[in-house]
Amino acid sequence: LVAAARAGVAVRVIILSVASSSRNLDEATRSRLAARRVAAAQAAAELCGWSLALHDYPDNAFDTVRFLDIVKIVEREVSAFAPTVVLTHFPGDLSHDHQITASAAATATRPTGAAWPPALAFFETRSSTEWAVTSDCGAFRPSVWIPLDAESWLAKSRALALYADELRACPHPRSLYGVEALARYRGSEIGVEMAEAFLLARGVARMPGCVPCSH
Secondary structure, eight states: OHHHHHTOOOOOOOOOEEEOTTOHHHHHHHHHHHHHHHHHHHHHHHHHEEEOOOOOOOTOGGGSSSSHHHHHHHHHHHHHHSEEEEEEEEETTTTTTHHHHHHHHHHOOOOOOOSOEEEEEEEEEEETTTOOOOOTSOOOOOOEEEEEEEEHHHHHHHHHHHHHTOOOOOTTTSSHHHHHHHHHHHHHHSSSSSSEEEEEEEEEOOOOOOOOOOO
């Protein structure tokens, strides 16, 4: 996303939950944490050049909300922004909220024939994607890689640093070290220093010509 925004691509980030309701904290502390999450998201969006939509569904409790309500939020955003690509969580993540978010994005972008559907791809989330133990989706096996140059990585690391409440100490996978280690690993898969990887779930291509490759 950082590289895309730098290249002049319009990027909109939708955050469905800024709450801290799953934590065993008093209401005043939860409110302060939520306010810090909002501030971090806004600062990261400003730093990276994204537009931002914030919602307040209950943290770690998306299954207590009507699924249709979440779908409608995503549908409204997709209709208003008209993206060519939608990126969302991998549906096999450990987090149940991530699973529901992925399903809502897939539902909201389904190809109905009324309009050209955006491509749908899944990203990996440290301490959630790799910690899943069983999934009907199988393991996260990327099919698309986007190289990260030094400037893009610097912007990404600065944006991550804004989320001090969410980061953990090294060697936790959700530390700056852990995120960089994954970027370097994904880069090594395609012969560059750093990269981000995605799993393409659905892509409908306009192809004026095609070159088949066969045995």
